[in-house]
Amino acid sequence: MLSTLLAPWLKNQAVKLTCCDKWHETEDTISIKLACTDENHLAKFKPGQFVNIGLHIDGKMEYRAYSLSSTPFDTDLQLTIKRVEGGQVSNYLIDQLQIGDSIMMLPPAGEFNSVDHPPRHNKVLCISAGCGVTPVYSMAKTWLSHNPHCDVHFLHIARSPAHTIFFNELEQLHRDHDRFTLSLLLKDNLQTSYPQGHLDQAWLEKLIPDLHDRTVYLCGPTQFMEDVKSYLIDLDFDMSHFHAESFTPTTNTQDHIDKKPSQTMTLTVPSFNKTVAIESGSNIADVLEAQGLPLIIACRSGICGSCKCKATLNSTNSTSQATLTADEIEQGYILACSSQIISDSEISLG
The missing domain is CATH 3.40.50.80 (Nucleotide-binding domain of ferredoxin-NADP reductase (FNR) module)
Incomplete structure (x- = not known):
């Protein structure tokens, strides 16, 4: 059932995992072990990398990024999650996730790892x-x-x-x-x-x-x-x-936007036949999420790269381009969670 809640273009990337163990590391931190229902699809990873996981909470698919605390040679994947005040996903995992429950996981990612950067x-x-x-x-x-x-x-x-x-x-x-x-x-x-x-x-x-x-x-x-x-x-x-x-945002992204009189801009997503009028400086991820569009927003700090999408050139102001290549930036790719609209923009998802 969880896979049907994913965007169609993500279904081939997502893997369904089952929680096979769960325990407390400290009073506010747990570890969970995840077993893949099909071992042939258990993603290998580089030590230090993270995964984006998807959970169905209160009728909505929520995504968050968590580093892997297991090694690539372990039978199961292990995530270690610390409670975040007001954190919807971390609190759900700590308080409600049960052994036997399913989680959707996207392939491991992240430049911070010991393979690409050996000692x-x-x-x-x-x-x-x-x-x-x-x-x-x-x-x-x-x-x-x-x-x-x-x-x-x-x-x-x-x-x-x-x-x-x-x-x-x-x-x-x-x-x-x-x-x-x-x-x-x-x-x-x-x-x-x-x-x-x-x-x-x-x-x-x-x-x-x-x-x-x-x-x-x-x-x-x-x-x-x-x-x-x-x-x-x-x-x-x-x-x-x-x-x-680090998965901690440094500042409020709005602090980086030049303070100008608010103007009304148009954001269009042709592939989903969506056009919405929004104020200049609006966070693009927030707008897309409010429209119910299938965009993964995991770290919400411009680090994990899960919300990468393409925008009309020079129509946005970004505070993070952490996972984007120079070619992608030149083509107009942005990280929606750390980008704000500054002129009429057309967004391409997937």
């Missing part, structure tokens, strides 16, 4: 905070199990061990592998063997003495990532060996 000298530094641990955890497990020469230093920032996703698993990796070093920096002053503090340039130098020999993979909240990047730059780290991912 130099087989020395890695994974830095994460919050649920940003998910993709780098997948990378670390893959390196340890399939690269006998890779040395992994894993630095995670958390409030406490109880709030650390994969805390027990990370400690087990530290015990089992001489090539894996775990550094936790905790915010709460608790009686643990891990230091308490706020990550800054001094902590990076202290915890990672061979920092300049490593390739850095970073994921976490936007401000955290911007801070870490600035620390590395100040330390003269070779940023050609720095890779980062």
Whole structure:
């Protein structure tokens, strides 16, 4: 039934998965295992990548992007989801998804991965905070199990061990592998063997003495990532060996639009015989969604690329072109979730 709710041009890409296990990692974070009903169609992925999943909630198909926390060699796919205040999909997955329920999944995607960006000298530094641990955890497990020469230093920032996703698993990796070093920096002053503090340039130098020999993979909240990047730059780290991912929007996209008197524009979607009058500066994804058109809007921050569509050249203003190639941009492709209409526009879906 779920597949009938997908846009026709997505049906051949989507895979139906079944939730075969579910458990809490922390009080506000769960992991779920997903088994494919047809193993031949179980998509392979590169460690660090994400998937867009579709769920039928309150009569509507909702899409969100989540990083994979399993490895490409595991039998089932694993997603790890942290509760988001007011988050429709994350709250549904945590509170209502049952073992045996079905989820639609689109093929894995994402430039942040350990295959397209392999480490130099087989020395890695994974830095994460919050649920940003998910993709780098997948990378670390893959390196340890399939690269006998890779040395992994894993630095995670958390409030406490109880709030650390994969805390027990990370400690087990530290015990089992001489090539894996775990550094936790905790915010709460608790009686643990891990230091308490706020990550800054001094902590990076202290915890990672061979920092300049490593390739850095970073994921976490936007401000955290911007801070870490600035620390590395100040330390003269070779940023050609720095890779980062984040699903947190940096700002309200409307803040980037020049403040001009509102005007009425026309947005047309010929393939669905839709024409709608909207105000200049309107978010294109919001408009298409309100019209009931089949557009996947997953990350809503211009990162995952799921809402790619084609618009009349120079009719939109975009704050993110993260997953678009130069050729696509020249042809008029946009990411609808981070694009606003500035003149009459014709949109092509699919």
